[in-house]
Amino acid sequence: MNYRISEEEKSIKGYLVSLLVRQAMVDGKIGVGERSYLLHALKTIKLEAKDIQSIIASPLDYSIDPPLEENKRMTILYHMLFMMKANRSLDFKKEELCYNIGFELGFRHEMIRDLINVIIEHRRTEMPPMAMLDKIKPYLN
16 A cells, blocks of 8 residues: 655645644734634644644745635635634734635635634634534535
8 A cells, every 4th residue: 555645645735734833923923822722623634743744834835726626625615714713813814805705615605704703703602513514515516
């Protein structure tokens, strides 16, 4: 068996981390909640903090064409949404970046706005498990 990660997967992971860093640093610093979420995301995608130092240093250097697979694009959007929630104090710049990236990933404006609104509604509380899925269902083909 070949357990090596493909170049495409490396690119997607680097892109995801760069987006999360960009989103966290919109206000000039990475907050405690954002740092915690970034570490969680790294663990989820099987990267370590030492693997991303160059990405943190220059997150704008990482861009890719959106993955063709909807589940990969949705994973990127989900991570961005949860990074917004990690901060608990949302601002327009973070919402705007999430919205723009979601659109670049090929998602409808209305769906992105609905998902951002779920995060805003639950930014200081625990989110019900089905809250995001309930908003996505009307947009599924």
